Amino acid sequence: xxxxxxxxxxxxxxxxxxxxxxxxxxxxxxxxxxxxxxxxxxxxxxxxxxxxxxxxxxxxxxxxxxxxxxxxxxxxxxxxxxxxxxxxxxxxxxxxxxxxxxxxxxxxxxxxxxxxxxxxxxxxxxxxxxxxxxxxxxxxxxxxxxxxxxxxxxxxxxxxxxxxxxxxxxxxxxxxxxxxxxxxxxxxxxxxxxxxxxxxxxxxxxxxxxxxxxxxxxxxxxxxxxxxxxxxxxxxxxxxxxxxxxxxxxxxxxxxxxxxxxxxxxxxxxxxxxxxxxxxxxxxxxxxxxxxxxxxxxxxxxxxxxxxxxxxxxxxxxxxxx
Amino acid sequence: xxxxxxxxxxxxxxxxxxxxxxxxxxxxxxxxxxxxxxxxxxxxxxxxxxxxxxxxxxxxxxxxxxxxxxxxxxxxxxxxxxxxxxxxxxxxxxxxxxxxxxxxxxxxxxxxxxxxxxxxxxxxxxxxxxxxxxxxxxxxxxxxxxxxxxxxxxxxxxxxxxxxxxxxxxxxxxxxxxxxxxxxxxxxxxxxxxxxxxxxxxxxxxxxxxxxxxxxxxxxxxxxxxxxxxxxxxxxxxxxxxxxxxxxxxxxxxxxxxxxxxxxxxxxxxxxxxxxxxxxxxxxxxxxxxxxxxxxxxxxxxxxxxxxxxxxxxxxxxxxxxxxxxxxxxxxxxxxxxxxxxxxxxxxxxxxxxxxxxxxxxxxxxxxxxxxxxxxxxx
Numbered sequence: 035x036x037x038x039x040x041x042x043x044x045x046x047x048x049x050x051x052x053x054x055x056x057x058x059x060x061x062x063x064x065x066x067x068x069x070x071x072x073x074x075x076x077x078x079x080x081x082x083x084x085x086x087x088x089x090x091x092x093x094x095x096x097x098x099x100x101x102x103x104x105x106x107x108x109x110x111x112x113x114x115x116x117x118x119x120x121x122x123x124x125x126x127x128x129x130x131x132x133x134x135x136x137x138x139x140x141x142x143x144x145x146x147x148x149x150x151x152x153x154x155x156x157x158x159x160x161x162x163x164x165x166x167x168x169x170x171x172x173x174x175x176x177x178x179x180x181x182x183x184x185x186x187x188x189x190x191x192x193x194x195x196x197x198x199x200x201x202x203x204x205x206x207x208x209x210x211x212x213x214x215x216x217x218x219x220x221x222x223x224x225x226x227x228x229x230x231x232x233x234x235x236x237x238x239x240x241x242x243x244x245x246x247x248x249x250x251x252x253x254x255x256x257x258x259x260x261x262x263x264x265x266x267x268x269x270x271x272x273x274x275x276x277x278x279x280x281x282x283x284x285x286x287x288x289x290x291x292x293x294x295x296x297x298x299x300x301x302x303x304x305x306x307x308x309x310x311x312x313x314x315x316x317x318x319x320x321x322x323x324x325x326x327x328x329x330x331x332x333x334x335x336x337x338x339x340x341x342x343x344x345x346x347x348x349x350x351x352x353x354x355x356x
Numbered sequence: 357x358x359x360x361x362x363x364x365x366x367x368x369x370x371x372x373x374x375x376x377x378x379x380x381x382x383x384x385x386x387x388x389x390x391x392x393x394x395x396x397x398x399x400x401x402x403x404x405x406x407x408x409x410x411x412x413x414x415x416x417x418x419x420x421x422x423x424x425x426x427x428x429x430x431x432x433x434x435x436x437x438x439x440x441x442x443x444x445x446x447x448x449x450x451x452x453x454x455x456x457x458x459x460x461x462x463x464x465x466x467x468x469x470x471x472x473x474x475x476x477x478x479x480x481x482x483x484x485x486x487x488x489x490x491x492x493x494x495x496x497x498x499x500x501x502x503x504x505x506x507x508x509x510x511x512x513x514x515x516x517x518x519x520x521x522x523x524x525x526x527x528x529x530x531x532x533x534x535x536x537x538x539x540x541x542x543x544x545x546x547x548x549x550x551x552x553x554x555x556x557x558x559x560x561x562x563x564x565x566x567x568x569x570x571x572x573x574x575x576x577x578x579x580x581x582x583x584x585x586x587x588x589x590x591x592x593x594x595x596x597x598x599x600x601x602x603x604x605x606x607x608x609x610x611x612x613x614x615x616x617x618x619x620x621x622x623x624x625x626x627x628x629x630x631x632x633x634x635x636x637x638x639x640x641x642x643x644x645x646x647x648x649x650x651x652x653x654x655x656x657x658x659x660x661x662x663x664x665x666x667x668x669x670x671x672x673x674x675x676x677x678x679x680x681x682x683x684x685x686x687x688x689x690x691x692x693x694x695x696x697x698x699x700x701x702x703x704x705x706x707x708x709x710x711x712x713x714x715x716x717x718x719x720x721x722x723x724x725x726x727x728x729x730x731x732x733x734x735x
Contacts, residue, residue: 069524073709109713117720122460122524123672124716130665131709137702138412256532263525310544316536320529324512327521335520 040287041169048283049181050075050239054261055268055275056188057232063192063270064225065205065344069125070110071233072258073132076251078103078237080136080143083248087149092242096152099238100231106132107230111223118348129258133251143248152176152243175243177235181276188272201225205342208349218349233258256320263323267330270342278326285322289315377727385722393721394673397714404714405707419698426697427690435566435579439651441682441689442581443468443660445588446643447667448674448681449595454636456599456676457612461633463512463527464640465664466534467505471641472648473538474504476655479557480546486558493561497645498587505641506634508534513633517626523633531664542657553656563650584646589682591639596678598635608632640664661692662705669712 054071061068078099086095109131113124154175161171170182192198200221203211208218240257241248260282268275292298293305293312305311334340406416427437447464454461475497478484484496508530515521539552546554566579599605611618611625619625643663652659666688674680688708695704 113713113717117717118723119716119719123712126462126668127709127712127716130669131706131713134702134704134706134709135408138408138706141702256528259525259528263522263529266522266525308544310540313536313540313543317533320532323529324515324521324526327525328515328519331520331522 038165038168040291041284042172042174043291044284044287045170045280046175046178046244046283047286048280049175049178050236050244051257051261051264051282052181052185052276052279053232053236053239054258055264055279056184056272057229057236058261059265059268059270059272059275060188060192060201060225060232061229062265062345063205063342064201064222065208065342065347065349066111066114066222066226067121067125067346068107068110068114068128068226068229069122069262070107070128070132070258071229071261072254072256073129073136074103074107074230074233075132075237075240075254075258076136077106077132078234079241079253080140080237080248081234082238083149083241083246084139084143086242087143087147090150092150092152095242096235096238100234103234103237104227104230107226107233108223111226114348115219115222115226118350121346121348137250140248140250144250149242149246151246152239154243175239177239177243185272185276192272202342205344208344212349212351218351222349233261236261260319260323263327266341267326269330269334269340282319282322286319289318373730374728377729378724379727381723381725390675390722393718394675394715397718398673398711400718401707401711401714404710405703408706408710409703419703422698423690423694426694431575432578433693435581437686437689437693438581438585439689440693441685442584442588442650443643443647443663444666444670444685444688444692445585445682446591446646447640447663448670448685449588449591449678450636450639450643451667451671452674452676452678452681453595453599453608453639454632455612455671457608457628457632458615459513459516459629459632459636460524461509461512461527461636462524462668463508463530463664464636464643464667465660465662466527466531467508467637467640468644468647468660468664469531469534469538470508470637471501471505471644472652472655472659473534473541473644474500474502474641475645475648476541476546476554476557477504479561480554480655486560488560490560490562490564494563494583494649497561497649498642501641501645501648502638503641505644506638508641509633509635509637510630513630513637516633517629538655539657542655546655554654556654557649561649562653563646565650580651582646582650584650587642587646588685591642592678592682595639599678604628604631640667661696666692666708669708669715672712673715 054075058068058071081102082092082095082099085098086092089095106128110124110128113119113127114121152175154173156173157171157179161167163171192201200211200216203214204216204218204221212218236257237254240253247253264275264278264282267278292303292315293309295303296306297303298305305315402420406420409416409419426433428434447468450464450467451461478493478497478500479486483500484493512521512523512526512530515526516523542552542554548555563583565582566576570577597605599608607618607623607628610621611623611628615625644659647659647663648655670681670684670688674684691704691707695707698704
């Protein structure tokens with residue numbers, strides 16, 4: 035068991051989580067809670083895989099996946115923003131719908147044959163850095179590098195630009211933002227759309243790069259929900275979201291690799307000699323999500339941080355509210 | 357602005373005389389109105405599902421007729437529909453009581469699995485010898501299922517009450533943990549001959565079916581409906597009584613409607629969060645017990661086509677009314693039963709998703725009304 039290899043694979047596996055988490059983070063910062071991430075990721079994964087299969091070009095698959103998931107997210111946007119319905123139920127509905135539709139669309143796709151995947155490459159020079167080089171810059175998928183770019187960009191956009199400030203205003207004080215001429219409805223629609231696009235990208239990253247293929251609902255295996263948990267853990271901060279995503283990616287990878295070697299820390303590896311204990315390893319990412327939520331919630335109380343003030347609340351123009 | 361301009365430049369062009377106005381409802385709508393809206397939403401959802409089936413190359417009308425025939429066509433298939441509806445009633449009630457307090461228990465699926473595990477443990481550990489009388493066996497298994505489900509509800513409930521952990525995520529994560537937990541026992545501990553299932557339970561641990569009484573009452577021949585149905589109906593009465601006739605139910609409804617008022621009134625919200633999550637988990641656990649002892653008769657991996665998630669939709673469609681949960685469960689039981697034969701296999705799940713989307717969208721019509729007004733009137 036080589037820790038560099040585990041971390042390297044962990045960064046790759048965390049990239050899909052990173053995209054989904056950043057997308058949900060942006061939607062939530064604008065005040066819309068979208069629990070449909072899992073459904074949007076599945077829609078993205080199935081569209082990316084089938085389009086790549088049909089056209090032979092994975093990039094077209096990625097683009098279509100982003101577009102389809104983005105359009106799909108607008109169902110939630112319409113129900114939550116225009117119809118002002120309960121965002122929890124609406125998001126759940128989106129996940130059920132996404133799971134159902136993607137299983138219907140993906141019928142027979144798992145036996146469809148090989149598809150050309152997104153390319154992987156090393157970055158010269160940077161990959162020569164000891165330890166960090168191989169982990170972050172050697173033989174990684176192009177999506178991983180895209181993730182490195184997206185993380186600081188999101189932070190900068192959110193905290194240092196005018197549209198980013200509008201985004202935060204809409205999530206914290208929609209009435210005040212409205213009185214300054216910001217179109218609350220349009221911005222919320224837009225950021226739910228961005229969230230959908232990124233969830234679609236996350237799905238495409240899984241089905242075309244990290245663990246290629248279409249395995250029905252097991253393709254995402256609850257990663258959309260983990261992403262929503264990570265947003266809470268991250269206290270709605272993109273950098274913490276990235277750290278959390280990569281850590282979870284590494285954990286998911288560790289759970290797979292720990293069953294390989296016969297010896298572990300100088301002891302007989304129980305997971306090798308009794309493979310059934312692997313079921314307890316399978317629980318770890320999910321148990322860890324809960325632990326991470328406990329940490330995140332406690333910290334929120336201590337630092338008096340918290341969710342965007344208008345998160346989950348519909349904005350009704352002209353009515354007294356926040 | 358642009359309207360007045362265009363009318364001065366082209367006085368002959370007439371504007372469309374009607375326009376649509378959306379106004380908030382000031383009065384409560386009549387009692388039949390929410391039902392009509394829900395039924396309208398279902399019809400719309402079935403139509404949307406039909407369009408997708410058509411696009412996928414199927415014949416929507418024949419699919420739906422097939423569903424109806426395969427689930428209500430004869431006494432035998434209707435009995436099978438009821439069998440599918442039985443766990444749905446219990447998980448639907450589990451979701452309804454939690455949602456009434458605005459506690460989002462998405463973990464009925466995991467609590468269902470744990471309930472099945474608890475009931476199986478009584479037989480397989482074995483806590484009771486295989487020749488135990490059914491009069492002891494079945495109550496013991498019910499108790500074990502209820503306790504296991506309640507424990508699975510307690511964990512996220514406690515985390516919510518103590519650490520303010522978002523229960524949507526935690527209950528969902530508990531689902532995955534429950535499946536892995538059951539798999540460990542199915543593969544490693546109770547596996548029979550290397551297969552991923554336990555041995556079949558002794559007959560005394562089976563819930564009695566109508567068919568068991570075919571000798572006395574011939575019409576029951578071949579009917580699979582089992583005692584779990586009575587558990588479901590009984591649970592509906594209990595949940596109704598708790599919610600609408602007990603002090604605890606009043607607290608639950610008050611906290612659900614207005615948590616701040618409840619806090620100022622001195623209600624213990626933390627304790628109620630834990631208790632309601634346990635109650636909800638217990639009902640879902642009982643569903644798992646009923647399914648494992650009434651239908652499957654052994655512990656294995658595939659015991660649920662997503663009952664726990666369908667329960668969410670059922671609770672919402674029933675507007676959290678315990679008796680409506682029973683009726684709606686029969687509808688979804690039919691969908692799940694007949695849906696098994698429909699290709700592609702994702703269609704029942706997709707229709708469920710569409711129904712929930714239409715339903716949540718239609719709530720808008722309860723709060724707003726859409727009026728078509730003549731332009732002259734408006735001016």
